[in-house]
Amino acid sequence: MMRAVPVIATLILLLAASSLAALCIGVTMISPLAAVKMAWLHDAADFVIWQHRLPRSLIAILIGAALGTAGTLIQGVIRNPLASPDILGVTQGAGLAVTVVLLLVQSGAQGWLPLIACLGGAGGALLLTAYNSGMAFSPVRFALSGVAVSLTFASVTEFLLLTYPVEINTALLALTGSLWARGWTHLAPSLLLVPLIGAGFLLAKPLDLIGLGDEAATGLGVGLRPVRLFAIALSVLLTGISVSVIGPVTFVGLMAPHLARRLVGGAHLTLIPTAALAGAIIVVLADTLGRGLAPPMEIPVGVLTAVIGAPYFLWLLFRIR
Amino acid sequence: MQISNNHSQDRLEQNPAISVVDLTLRYGSVPIIENLSLDFPKGAFTALIGPNGCGKSTLLKSLTRILPPVTGSIAIDGIPMGDYSAKALARNIAFLPQVLPVPDGITVRQLVAYGRSPHNDIWGRLGGGDTAAIEAALAQLEVTELADRYVADLSGGQRQRVWIAMIVAQQTPIILLDEPTTFLDINHQVEVLRFARSLAAQGKTVVAVLHDLNQAFRYADNIAVMKGGKLVASGRPDAVARPELLHDVFSIDCSIIKDPESATPMLVIKD
Numbered sequence: 001m002m003r004a005v006p007v008i009a010t011l012i013l014l015l016a017a018s019s020l021a022a023l024c025i026g027v028t029m030i031s032p033l034a035a036v037k038m039a040w041l042h043d044a045a046d047f048v049i050w051q052h053r054l055p056r057s058l059i060a061i062l063i064g065a066a067l068g069t070a071g072t073l074i075q076g077v078i079r080n081p082l083a084s085p086d087i088l089g090v091t092q093g094a095g096l097a098v099t100v101v102l103l104l105v106q107s108g109a110q111g112w113l114p115l116i117a118c119l120g121g122a123g124g125a126l127l128l129t130a131y132n133s134g135m136a137f138s139p140v141r142f143a144l145s146g147v148a149v150s151l152t153f154a155s156v157t158e159f160l161l162l163t164y165p166v167e168i169n170t171a172l173l174a175l176t177g178s179l180w181a182r183g184w185t186h187l188a189p190s191l192l193l194v195p196l197i198g199a200g201f202l203l204a205k206p207l208d209l210i211g212l213g214d215e216a217a218t219g220l221g222v223g224l225r226p227v228r229l230f231a232i233a234l235s236v237l238l239t240g241i242s243v244s245v246i247g248p249v250t251f252v253g254l255m256a257p258h259l260a261r262r263l264v265g266g267a268h269l270t271l272i273p274t275a276a277l278a279g280a281i282i283v284v285l286a287d288t289l290g291r292g293l294a295p296p297m298e299i300p301v302g303v304l305t306a307v308i309g310a311p312y313f314l315w316l317l318f319r320i321r
Numbered sequence: 322m323q324i325s326n327n328h329s330q331d332r333l334e335q336n337p338a339i340s341v342v343d344l345t346l347r348y349g350s351v352p353i354i355e356n357l358s359l360d361f362p363k364g365a366f367t368a369l370i371g372p373n374g375c376g377k378s379t380l381l382k383s384l385t386r387i388l389p390p391v392t393g394s395i396a397i398d399g400i401p402m403g404d405y406s407a408k409a410l411a412r413n414i415a416f417l418p419q420v421l422p423v424p425d426g427i428t429v430r431q432l433v434a435y436g437r438s439p440h441n442d443i444w445g446r447l448g449g450g451d452t453a454a455i456e457a458a459l460a461q462l463e464v465t466e467l468a469d470r471y472v473a474d475l476s477g478g479q480r481q482r483v484w485i486a487m488i489v490a491q492q493t494p495i496i497l498l499d500e501p502t503t504f505l506d507i508n509h510q511v512e513v514l515r516f517a518r519s520l521a522a523q524g525k526t527v528v529a530v531l532h533d534l535n536q537a538f539r540y541a542d543n544i545a546v547m548k549g550g551k552l553v554a555s556g557r558p559d560a561v562a563r564p565e566l567l568h569d570v571f572s573i574d575c576s577i578i579k580d581p582e583s584a585t586p587m588l589v590i591k592d
């Protein structure tokens with residue numbers, strides 16, 4: 001559609017503006033002009049910007065884009081507006097796996113976290129699939145059982161954190177859905193997200209056709225099984241890697257694709273980049289807001305997205321039932 | 322009419338476009354179609370008729386590999402269906418499902434453009450030939466004025482015509498239509514049936530599930546009658562339109578007269 005191009009351009013501008021705000025806002029307030037100058041010149045005096053806020057914003061952008069893309073792929077392949085990685089048990093499954101490993105292994109596990117998180121996420125998705133197989137598919141039951149699985153994982157994670165307070169190290173504390181203390185070292189795994197988001201575009205056409213129903217899609221030459229497998233695997237990877245960097249952040253994968261669909265319609269070639277940009281803006285804004293609301297206290301990104309996302313999910317459930 | 326009937330007679334004697342041998346289909350463990358053998362003649366318009374639940378949709382689903390056969394074989398143009406890649410099959414057979422979902426946020430032109438997907442690359446880029454095929458299909462189904470509206474905002478009948486336009490844009494030699502006229506007013510029913518006939522006259526093979534027997538007898542070259550997952554009869558309308566057979570299959574008492582307009586068989590219900 002024609003109007004996709006201006007929409008995407010506007011979102012890019014919005015993302016630039018929110019990233020600039022992210023550089024300025026925090027315990028020390030910096031004027032936008034000074035912030036840009038400092039990030040650009042990069043000298044020792046600009047510790048706050050260069051060591052903290054810049055890498056943190058870049059990570060927020062990448063993870064927000066990853067979550068928006070993952071949600072779009074899942075919603076497209078399951079043809080269910082209620083679907084998203086967090087509602088499928090992927091996000092919390094990844095979070096639980098990371099927590100367990102960090103509790104068991106005090107050090108040296110960092111490099112393995114992305115893989116561990118992806119395996120945990122895949123486990124969550126498999127559990128939900130097993131629970132829902134063998135019956136006629138119902139979107140609402142699927143979503144509700146996904147919420148139940150997610151809540152169970154989240155509770156077990158919470159329980160572990162409460163029962164082993166001594167073993168909790170900073171590595172673990174950082175993984176509770178917050179961008180606190182994320183720096184350049186955490187950017188490397190986040191960069192893996194870039195090619196994975198790119199790979200999502202390969203699914204644009206088959207997902208469009210799957211949107212016409214399984215029968216019509218097959219009639220148009222789509223192999224349903226490989227497309228489903230590819231889309232779900234990509235979503236699990238995108239979500240798992242994100243969780244391994246900042247912990248579970250929920251509802252971005254649900255909201256960003258909805259927002260994008262309203263803006264540019266249902267064709268995935270424009271839907272995927274729009275949802276990625278929307279996800280990036282949501283996470284950057286939530287992180288900035290979390291730092292700016294009550295400094296020096298930080299409200300985690302995951303808390304803010306849940307505050308907006310949970311009522312939205314309830315409204316969706318209400319509308320669909 | 323006479324001439325065109327002779328024409329279709331010739332076509333019935335050619336190689337079949339689709340040849341089904343000894344086909345058994347199941348949903349889970351429930352057998353729906355058992356040992357069905359049937360040919361769809363090339364370049365002819367075949368109407369598939371039979372009571373609700375007799376397996377018409379199930380049979381059509383197996384012809385586009387949506388439902389894999391338990392036993393038996395299906396050959397398209399003499400080549401086993403298994404030898405076609407998914408895309409190659411989609412370039413040979415187009416299928417209009419009976420139940421049409423309402424895609425969200427998709428315009429009519431976008432939907433019809435999806436019909437070109439077996440012919441274009443993985444980005445779905447449309448070349449000049451694709452655009453021409455899309456515009457032609459929109460015009461043939463008289464939905465050009467709807468092209469920029471959202472499919473979700475259309476009436477049931479408009480939506481059905483738009484979907485048919487998508488199938489037509491696929492430009493396949495074989496076209497399967499599951500109840501293409503169900504939601505249409507009488508004017509558009511006749512339009513679609515005439516269109517199916519003209520596609521057959523161009524050499525395409527058209528199979529349509531129809532419920533109006535008189536329309537089937539009048540517009541189709543060939544009739545296949547199913548009951549309880551079995552083929553009861555197949556052949557030209559005047560060979561199939563027999564009161565005993567229709568009583569057997571549909572439990573109706575009727576007599577057959579000549580359609581005063583086309584001289585094809587016409588069914589009249591008896592009290």
Ligand SMILES: Nc1ncnc2c1ncn2[C@@H]1O[C@H](COP(=O)(O)OP(=O)(O)O)[C@@H](O)[C@H]1O
Nearest residue numbers: 348351353371372373374375376377378379380
């Ligand atoms: N997805 C399905 N799962 C199980 N049974 C089905 C399914 N679809 C159709 N059936 C059953 O198969 C039989 C044939 O259905 P169908 O082919 O749709 O009939 P029709 O001739 O009306 O098109 C019916 O008894 C129907 O209940």
Ligand SMILES: [Mg+2]
Nearest residue numbers: 377378379419
């Ligand atoms: Mg049917």
